[in-house]
Each structure stands twice: as C-alpha cells, then as structure tokens.
Amino acid sequence: MNRRHLLGFLGAAVAMPAMAQDRQIRIGFFPGPYADQFKRAIQPMLEREGYRVTVTELSNAIQPNTAVMDGALDANIFQNRAFMETFNERNRGDLREMLRIPSAPLGLYSRNITALDGIRNGMRVAVPNDPANMGRALAFLASLNLITLDPSVPATRATQRNITGNPRNLQIVPLDAPQMPRALPDVDAAAILGNHVIAAGMLLSSAIALEDPAPEYQIIIVAREGAANAPWLRDLLAAYRSPAFKEFIANDPRSRGFSTPDYWR
Structure with missing residues (x-):
C-alpha cells in the first residue's frame, strides 16, 4: 500500500x-x-x-x-x-x-533442540534482518555465550560484522522477522521476536531461552x-x-x- x-x-x-x-x-x-x-x-x-x-x-x-x-x-x-x-x-x-x-520477550526457538547444549558446531541460527532487531538478537545470543560481540559497538547497532567470537562456528542467517516462525524447519534455531511467536500460535514458554528485555x-x-x-x-x-x-x-x-x-x- x-x-x-x-x-x-x-x-x-x-x-x-x-x-x-x-x-x-x-x-x-x-x-x-x-x-x-x-x-x-x-x-x-x-x-x-x-x-x-x-x-x-x-x-x-x-x-x-x-x-x-x-x-x-x-x-x-x-x-x-x-x-x-x-x-x-x-x-x-x-x-x-x-x-x-x-x-513479549525475544527468545531462542527450535523444532529439534530443547536446551542450549544441543546447539552444536556449524548449526544455522536465524536472526531478524532489520537493523534494530538484528542487534538485539545478536546481543541475546552473546548473553547465552553462543557468540561474542565487539564491545565498542552499541548492541542496537551490532551486525554480523561485529561478531568477534563464534566458538561453535554458527552460521548466522538473517531473515524477515515476521516470517521466522515459518522458517524454523529450515534452520536449527532462531531468535524470534515474541509478538511473532504469539502470532504464529506458538507459546513463549516453548523457547530454549527467553531474554529479559532491556528498556x-x-x-x-x-x-x-x-x-x-x-x-x-x-x-x-x-x-x-x-x-x-x-x-x-x-x-x-x-x-x-x-x-x-x-x-x-
């Protein structure tokens, strides 16, 4: 429109x-x-x-x-x-x-993984592709010790280029945020915004982990x-x-x- x-x-x-x-x-x-x-x-x-x-x-x-x-x-x-x-x-x-x-907090969701220790080397992890929510998702993954980010870059500005450590060699896959619940069969895990989780008929409680949203x-x-x-x-x-x-x-x-x-x- x-x-x-x-x-x-x-x-x-x-x-x-x-x-x-x-x-x-x-x-x-x-x-x-x-x-x-x-x-x-x-x-x-x-x-x-x-x-x-x-x-x-x-x-x-x-x-x-x-x-x-x-x-x-x-x-x-x-x-x-x-x-x-x-x-x-x-x-x-x-x-x-x-x-x-x-x-509704952002969370890490998967069709096959039920705990963080199930995320293994080389797995595909989706994040939102818009700038603000990509930074949020990457900061969340960093809080779970899955990646590390350049501390000189504000979390709201972080992109894949600011990943300084990736011990599990995760493949970060940017996707359109509203489509991420539908994409779960195609990735190993996804950091999905809570409103899109609910809109897809999923439960927030089904997440591997949930964030405590910063202001x-x-x-x-x-x-x-x-x-x-x-x-x-x-x-x-x-x-x-x-x-x-x-x-x-x-x-x-x-x-x-x-x-x-x-x-x-």
Missing part, C-alpha cells in the same frame, strides 16, 4: 471539526498480541470514557510510523525504542516514546512530539497504567510470559 492510498484509507477523519476529533483516538498496530490486548482490554476502557476508537492493523512494519507522521493515525503500538529511533534517523521523524507497556527493547506507545500533552494521550496512557489492565495481563492466558514495565513492579 503506497502512502497516497494509505492516507486515503486512514485519513477520512482529518477533515472533521476539531471538537469532534477531541473524543476520537486512531491507533495503528502490526497484527499480533498488542492489537489483541488493546481490543480486549484497553479499547473498552476508552469507550467507557466516551472515546470513539479506531484500530488499524497494517502488515508492513514501516506503515504505522509513516501514518503517525502524516497525521492519519494518532499513535501506534507495535515497536521498541530502538526501532523507533532508527526510523526517526532515516526519515527525519519526530516520533516520541510515550510509555512502555507489557512486552530499549520493550514495546512502547509512540506518538508525535506535539501530542505529548493531548487529553486523548493522557487517557490512553492512564488506561495502560491502570490496575485493571495489570490484572488483565496477569490473568490472560495469551499474555503468559510477557515482561512487565517498571511501574507495575
């Missing part, structure tokens, strides 16, 4: 009177658990507050950001800070992190810089911070294994 068509699809409300727009919230998602949690828990809270909520799921990971930049969406919920900062640098963006939310890798609510003081954003953040949403996450089988934000600890 090109930008012109995307704006045509999402931007019908732009011409509405300002007063009518004050009670509407347009949120974009990549299909997966964060959209599901929003629709089942957060959207009903906002609607009880009198908001008209529009949820749009976009299949390209760049579209939710371009739509917020263009004003076709008010906010999006699908990415981590590292991904947002990379987008801002490449697109002269003014997107801003508004709040961290419960996040830059936790999922965030993103809006434009100028929205920071908007009433709709205040109410959106309050819904995510609420005891009701904390209870929902704690008791929802689909959210089992999620890491929780600091303000709930």
Whole structure:
C-alpha cells in the first residue's frame, strides 16, 4: 500500500471539526498480541470514557510510523525504542516514546533442540534482518555465550560484522522477522521476536531461552512530539497504567510470559 492510498484509507477523519476529533483516538498496530490486548482490554476502557476508537492493523512494519507522521493515525503500538529511533534517523521523524507497556520477550526457538547444549558446531541460527532487531538478537545470543560481540559497538547497532567470537562456528542467517516462525524447519534455531511467536500460535514458554528485555527493547506507545500533552494521550496512557489492565495481563492466558514495565513492579 503506497502512502497516497494509505492516507486515503486512514485519513477520512482529518477533515472533521476539531471538537469532534477531541473524543476520537486512531491507533495503528502490526497484527499480533498488542492489537489483541488493546481490543480486549484497553479499547473498552476508552469507550467507557466516551472515546470513539479506531484500530488499524497494517502488515508492513514501516506503515504505522509513516501514518503517525502524516497525521492519519494518532499513535501506534507495535515497536521498541530502538526501532523507533532508527526510523526517526532515516526519515527525519519526530516520533516520541510515550510509555512502555507489557512486552513479549525475544527468545531462542527450535523444532529439534530443547536446551542450549544441543546447539552444536556449524548449526544455522536465524536472526531478524532489520537493523534494530538484528542487534538485539545478536546481543541475546552473546548473553547465552553462543557468540561474542565487539564491545565498542552499541548492541542496537551490532551486525554480523561485529561478531568477534563464534566458538561453535554458527552460521548466522538473517531473515524477515515476521516470517521466522515459518522458517524454523529450515534452520536449527532462531531468535524470534515474541509478538511473532504469539502470532504464529506458538507459546513463549516453548523457547530454549527467553531474554529479559532491556528498556530499549520493550514495546512502547509512540506518538508525535506535539501530542505529548493531548487529553486523548493522557487517557490512553492512564488506561495502560491502570490496575485493571495489570490484572488483565496477569490473568490472560495469551499474555503468559510477557515482561512487565517498571511501574507495575
């Protein structure tokens, strides 16, 4: 979907009177658990507050950001800070992190291996091919002592060129992140983002190992810089911070294994 068509699809409300727009919230998602949690828990809270909520799921990971930049969406919920900062640098963006939310951690998955000691010499290990998530996956593999990375390179910037030690001679295979669950039969193991694990019908608990996401890798609510003081954003953040949403996450089988934000600890 090109930008012109995307704006045509999402931007019908732009011409509405300002007063009518004050009670509407347009949120974009990549299909997966964060959209599901929003629709089942957060959207009903906002609607009880009198908001008209529009949820749009976009299949390209760049579209939710371009739509917020263009004003076709008010906010999006699908990415981590590292991904947002990379987008801002490449697109002269003014997107801003508004709040961290419960996040599905990255994990190491395999069809045939059940423990780290099953990863043997020369095996193929897949990682996401986008820059931010490749660095995250490589840092995770390093935390498992499968590889070592150049310490002078920030984890969010690391690529295969920054691997300084590979004692098991692993073949690192970059793949499109959403397709990685389907690729498991073709590799020995894969470092897969948690939202893609859940979207594929897999369990987070089936991982060989799970990360404890660093702050830059936790999922965030993103809006434009100028929205920071908007009433709709205040109410959106309050819904995510609420005891009701904390209870929902704690008791929802689909959210089992999620890491929780600091303000709930």
